[in-house]
Amino acid sequence: MSTNDKPTSRQSSRSKAKATRVAAPPPRRSPVLLATFGAVAAGAILVVILVMANGSSKGDPSTALVAPAFQTPTALADGRSLGTATAPIALDVWADFQCPYCGQFSEQIESLIVPLYVQPGHARLTFHDYAFIGQESVDAAVAARVAGDLGDKFWAYHDMLYANQHGENKGAFSRERLADIAVAVGLDRQAFLTAMNDPKYLAAVKQETSEGSALGVTGTPTMFINGQPFANLLDWSKTAAALDSLVPAASGAPASP
DSSP, X not given: OOSOSOOOXXXXXXXXXXXXXXXXXXXXXXXXXOOOOOBOOTTHHHHHHHHHHHXXXXXXXXXXXXXXXXXXXXXXXXTTEESOTTOSEEEEEEEOTTOHHHHHIIIIIIHHHIIIIITTTSEEEEEEEOOOSOHHHHHHHHHXXXXXXXXXXXXXXXXXXXXXXXXXXXXXXXXXXXXXXXXXXXXXXXXXXHHHTOHHHHHHHHHHHHHHHHHTOOEEXXXXXXXXXXXXXXXXXXXXXXXXXXXXXXXXXXXXX
16 A cells, blocks of 8 residues: 555545644564654644643552543444444554553544544454553553453543553552553442453453464554554554555545546
């Protein structure tokens, strides 16, 4: 897929959704590979304002939980996927809940992909665990799976986890803090903590992380578009161009001149 195609009318209609982009740091990588991503996505200004409003204590375990800047529409949820199973564009996102660049992707890129591509039926987005940063990454992934099983709350929990990051393995995703998040999304605390000890969830997280490695995932976030790795997912203009190049063919509509 080419990211050099001329903008389509679909892109023009999104001009109000785009903001000035600033350079983004490289995504969180395992020691196997270091890579550099492009510019931070549209919406960065809004996120900065929200973080400033909440102060520097975002995700601090000693403070109240922070509400997510973007809340995934639950009507689109199908387990850990969003959108119809018949959507012609398959987006597979591999992520670690402690990864700060995954947080950027969720709040700045995914928040645009969902209304512009998933909701209209063009794409289906699926979350995959690649929990490699530490024990809290694994625990957070387990917790999100539990939330999905206990009350179909995977995406609400997903959003809260990214909104409450606070460094890596520093207590932001301790068992008690994860239970606090469970209560915040409407789950019973004790039922949640009991389910967290079910070994099937840990096994599922480890298995999916291994599957990611087998596919060539070496860091997070990583996204595959129709099975092909896409390396510019923190650059909204390139992400949108890549998706737009597939929408006309997928929908049967002619491409804009």
